[in-house]
Amino acid sequence: MLATTWAQVKIGPLLRREADLRTYHNLFRHRPDEITGLRRLWLRASVTEREEPTNLENRPDVSGSETVIVRFDGWRDCFQPLNGWDEWLAQELRAITRRRWLQEADSVPIVPVAINVRCGDFAVPKNPTELCTRAGVRTPLSWFIDSLHAIRQAAGADLAAYVVSDGTDQELGPLLACNNVFRVRPGSAISGLLFLARARVLIGAGGSSFSAWASFLGQMPTISHLGKSLAGFKLRNRRGFYLGEFDPANPNPAFLDEAAWLLTSSACS
Secondary structure, rough: OOOOOOOOOOHHHHHHOOOOOOOOOOOOOOOOOOOOOOHHHHHHHHHHHEEOOOOOOOOOOOOOOOOEEEEEOOOOOOOOHHHHOOOHHHHHHHHHEOOHHHHHHHHOOOOEEEEEEOOOOOOOOOOHHHHHHHHOOOOOOOHHHHHHHHHHHOOOOOOOEOOOOOOOOOOOHHHHHOOOOEEOOOHHHHHHHHHHHHOOEEOOOOOOOOHHHHHHHHHOOEEEEOOOHHHHHHOOOOOOOOOEEEEEOOHHHHHHHHHHHHHOOOOOO
16 A cells, blocks of 8 residues: 555635644554555656556456556545445554544543534535535534434433534534533544544434544444435445434434434443
């Protein structure tokens, strides 16, 4: 594997004065077997590149002793070819994550419910229809609050819920004012992602690939707003848990049963 160049500059987070500027320069370390330095530069400049195969289990067609670089980029089929590889990918991701961020991700011993609220570059919907039809819009805080209430009611306990968000305390005010709801400031995107992935139940942000990655790595029951199912990222829950839209006014009984069972087990006490 060629060592990945993670560092980048994004103007949006800087202009919005977000806590995490998403530069990603200090999140990961190189694996011992990765190709770095001058050899990496030489290969990029001199070796033929091939696109990733349609089926990831098929090696690219290479004639003779030709050396090629297989380039993986773009969304393609989203999580479709990755489904079933969650445990291995989670292990590999943690292996390259710097210890500082792993400690942040593991700072809370048990995470019964995690809530991912996207603000930042997500726009406020102008009307209810736009919420369901337009990409990159914020899920109303009222939906997160009502969904959490439905989960707690099903579990019969006021279980702790942890919020990971790029929003300000003022933007998240009504949610943070709820009893036994805590804001987590993990300090980086990777620690926030790995924290969310440890939840027993995930209340995700509709249309957010960040929430989708947390659901994929954690394989927990996951809900998002109506019209914004994370299943649209072609996720499949390996354990058969619920992954889809949720209406607190007409809650899905299968999801609530799963949530109640997971949240009332001895591991959450």
